[in-house]
Amino acid sequence: MILVRQEIGDVLRDLRLQKGRTLRQVASRASVALGYLSEVERGQKEASSEILAAVAEALDVPISNIMREVGDRISVLEGLPVISDVVPDDIAGLDPDLVAPELSLR
Numbered sequence: 001m002i003l004v005r006q007e008i009g010d011v012l013r014d015l016r017l018q019k020g021r022t023l024r025q026v027a028s029r030a031s032v033a034l035g036y037l038s039e040v041e042r043g044q045k046e047a048s049s050e051i052l053a054a055v056a057e058a059l060d061v062p063i064s065n066i067m068r069e070v071g072d073r074i075s076v077l078e079g080l081p082v083i084s085d086v087v088p089d090d091i092a093g094l095d096p097d098l099v100a101p102e103l104s105l106r
Contacts, residue, residue: 002077004070006043008052011069013041015059029058 016026023041027034032051039045040055047055056063072082 002074003043004074005040005046007070007073007077008047008066009041009043011066011073012055012059015061015066016041019059021059026055026058030054 016023023038024034026032027037030037030051032054036045036051037055040047040051052066053063056066075082
């Protein structure tokens, strides 16, 4: 069974380590108890949206990036393809209405 809280914790830990920050530094900057953040990173506690926003800010990462990474990881666990958010060069200059008219915002 896939646990979203586990994937959120893994992403938060990976981002923290990539940025070279300690658990103590992030907890302090986010005004979150050190033990609680540790439990969130280990997937033992569910983080509220307020906690996630505070930790994202403490890591200098948009919360949307965190949630996108969580979604991508869950997709992989479910055996689904990860959809790239990068526009290929060969369609970057095309009119969006011609590429995907059903998604047009006009």
